Amino acid sequence: MNRFTSIADFNAAFGNMPQPDFAAIEAASARQAELTKPAGSLGRLEEIAIFMAGWQGRPRPKLERLKAAVFAGNHGVAAQGVSAFPIEVTAQMVANFRAGGAAINALAGACGAELAVVPIDLDRPTEDITSDAAMSEADCLEALSIGASVVKPDMDLLFVGEMGIGNTTPASALCAQSYGGSASSWTGRGSGVDDAALARKTQAVEQALALHGPHCDSPFEILRRLGGREIAAMAGAILAARLERVPVLLDGFICCAAIAPLAAALxxxxxHCIAGHCSSEAGHVRLLEALGLDPLIQLNMRLGEGTGAAVAAQIVRSAIAAHESMATFAEAVVAQPS
Structure with a gap:
């Protein structure tokens, strides 16, 4: 699945959720029990290795084909003064990504990920969600498809990130619409805005919810009315990964907000997801709790771009290395616990 040609096509894909390979999970669990360590002594590393085995469909998972994709889009709601940066910064940062000068370039390189940078109609911002739906049906389907197109069935692990000035505002609206709660409980300082801008953000989210809430009767409608092109692309990529049984390492607040409408419904x-980190953005702790995910790290990061997931990927590498390279009790001629 690399294209959603209609809402019915998207809904059909969303309704077709493959499961992990339970035989691979059982075999990986059995191997963990044979490795030269007390049972459970590697803690969550053992759980990660078994998780990866199940979604890769092999008892000894690999991390040779790690893909990172950063999607970029612009937002009409930025005109409401909800960001510390002007909208032009989105394109400027895309150029920085392509030149190799951003944090995600350094961190993707450090964890061995192949990085794709995918700008989506930067000269055509979404509509201002305080007064109109962010995207038409066609634009939302196209963004979902762009995201899905980065997923290949032979990937060992995927993580996605974003760049889009003003995008914590639609992310907050997506969370509030999907899981309830006030606009203020989901809205944070994003790029580091002052109190006045935070008040404008909160008001923008409130207006968007009042306008679109009565029409948000499906995950697709929530995404297209309240989201953005790069946000929908992340949702499309993560959905396509599930269809291909590719495990996903989630990044921060905006990445998780992208799948909030899907996870709230299902x-x-x-x-198939691991939460890479918990960002310092106000709503991320609450969102991870709603998603039922426990983050691997918490380093007070809030950059986006996929950077938190890139750091967490090192932990996944460690989990797989221990699972693959440790000797069993029999191989090491070490007596097993009685």
């Missing part, structure tokens, strides 16, 4: 949607 909680098991996140079964």
């Amino acid at each position: 909680p098991q949607f996140t079964d």
